[in-house]
Amino acid sequence: MKMEIGHSHVETVTFPQEKVNAFAEVTGDKNPIHIDAEYAAKTQFKKPIVHGIFAMSVFSNILGMRFPGEGTVYLKQEISFKRPIFPDQEYEVSAVVKEINRDRHTAILETKITDKVTGKVNCVGEATIMHETKI
Amino acid sequence: MKMEIGHSHVETVTFPQEKVNAFAEVTGDKNPIHIDAEYAAKTQFKKPIVHGIFAMSVFSNILGMRFPGEGTVYLKQEISFKRPIFPDQEYEVSAVVKEINRDRHTAILETKITDKVTGKVNCVGEATIMHETKI
Numbered sequence: 001m002k003m004e005i006g007h008s009h010v011e012t013v014t015f016p017q018e019k020v021n022a023f024a025e026v027t028g029d030k031n032p033i034h035i036d037a038e039y040a041a042k043t044q045f046k047k048p049i050v051h052g053i054f055a056m057s058v059f060s061n062i063l064g065m066r067f068p069g070e071g072t073v074y075l076k077q078e079i080s081f082k083r084p085i086f087p088d089q090e091y092e093v094s095a096v097v098k099e100i101n102r103d104r105h106t107a108i109l110e111t112k113i114t115d116k117v118t119g120k121v122n123c124v125g126e127a128t129i130m131h132e133t134k135i
Numbered sequence: 136m137k138m139e140i141g142h143s144h145v146e147t148v149t150f151p152q153e154k155v156n157a158f159a160e161v162t163g164d165k166n167p168i169h170i171d172a173e174y175a176a177k178t179q180f181k182k183p184i185v186h187g188i189f190a191m192s193v194f195s196n197i198l199g200m201r202f203p204g205e206g207t208v209y210l211k212q213e214i215s216f217k218r219p220i221f222p223d224q225e226y227e228v229s230a231v232v233k234e235i236n237r238d239r240h241t242a243i244l245e246t247k248i249t250d251k252v253t254g255k256v257n258c259v260g261e262a263t264i265m266h267e268t269k270i
Contacts (some may be wrong), residue, residue, distance in 0.1 A: 022161045027195070029192060060186055060187065061141040061163050065166055070166065076215040079213075
């Protein structure tokens with residue numbers, strides 16, 4: 001099935017603290033705000049926050065593996081970090097198709113991470129992707 | 136020292152295949168284009184490519200840890216993936232200050248990843264950050 005404007009994909013995700021620690025290790029981004037609870041307690045956030053880029057990686061994951069899936073080429077991503085994302089909490093991640101270009105096989109999707117409890121938006125942006133057969 | 140327009144930071148980076156594999160594990164993005172050489176050989180890229188988001192994570196790393204460093208709050212990132220980034224090759228990563236807002240303590244930086252050999256741009260975009268004392 002080809003992607004159409006309005007098609008959407010929604011998942012619930014959590015970012016466990018141990019995965020945040022592993023992400024810090026792999027990327028080298030060991031900013032203590034992400035991995036040191038004692039340090040984080042003294043900041044405005046009061047506790048560790050998830051790397052923005054780690055949060056963003058859920059879109060790469062969804063677009064490349066499930067929606068539309070294998071064969072996706074990631075062309076562009078824009079994201080605004082509105083509110084901190086905390087480890088071990090549930091968030092709703094959504095991708096909604098906003099524009100389609102059938103000639104170029106490209107689509108623009110709104111990508112959003114929302115707090116499951118408060119409904120407030122944590123991150124919002126747009127992904128541009130290409131898929132030879134599904135777009 | 137406060138950031139000024141024109142200030143820049145440059146590093147040479149590589150994304151070893153084993154770190155790409157670890158990134159796939161941590162984020163769950165196990166698209167075979169990144170981790171399966173046999174699969175990748177049949178694609179337009181001929182060999183595995185680094186996750187775009189993994190490549191992007193170098194900016195989070197640089198901005199959060201070295202330029203301007205600890206205390207940086209990441210507000211926004213925009214990035215276009217122009218050419219594939221391959222594991223185990225050298226790339227030049229640069230961040231250049233384009234705009235400063237002293238009242239809000241925010242800055243916009245051009246963020247770029249360039250092939251060290253060909254000089255061609257792999258990724259280019261803009262980061263918006265806040266730092267209470269260094270901007």
